[in-house]
Amino acid sequence: MTQWYLSLEFISQIYWLVAVVGSLIFIVVMILTFVGGDGEDFGDIDTEIDGDAGFQFISFKNLVAFFTIFGWSGIACIDAGLSKPSTIIISIISGLLMMVIMASLFYFISKLSDSGTLKYKNALDAVGEVYLTIGADRSSMGKVTVNVQGSMRELDALTDSLTALKSGTIIKVVEVTSNGILIVDRTRKPIEPSQIQSSQDALPGQSQKKLL
Secondary structure: OHHHHHOOOHHHHHHHHHHHHHHHHHHHHHHHHHHOOOHHHHHHHHHHHOOOOOOOOOOHHHHHHHHHHHHHHHHHHHHOOOOHHHHHHHHHHHHHHHHHHHHHHHHHHHHHHHHOOOOHHHHOOOEEEEEEOEOHHHOOOEEEEEEEOOEEEEEEEEEOOOOOEOOOOEEEEEEEOOOOOEEEEEOOOOOOHHHHHHHHHHHHHHHHHHHO
16 A cells, blocks of 8 residues: 555645545544534634634635545546646635535525524514413513414513512513513403404394394
């Protein structure tokens, strides 16, 4: 193996070294990223390289992908008999394209992750029900169940009401604190459409009795 490597041209040695080392690191990074291991450490490195938490073109993962594709595309060009300048140009372009693909992939993955993250501000004006009694005038914290982002959530809550809000009380979220605690107030249960309709249907009958 050593003799084979030493028998190669200098440019071929560089491409093989970059391809093999880059591939090994790339496999480790991908495994850690998708199984949720120490991939967060690589995420910290990415943030340091590029402070923007959105679309990151220059990041540790993308650089690893660049050198991996750079190496293998260079080897393919050499095997195809292309000249050194053509090999270098093609390998660089291939690496940059891989960086764009990787940056786009992780950007959309991060967007999907963000869409499932609870944003407490979305609970503002939501109507729900007290789950655990809330003390009057913010004396003790309770819990409420409210529909936020399409699903029922059980969240911590306080109230400015002078009376405690007991379990089962219908409430409305009037404020959300910076640390994610809901400020709620008592509200009335919404009138069911069926009740409105039945009362409207009863009016003609009552008027007919009065006419009779």
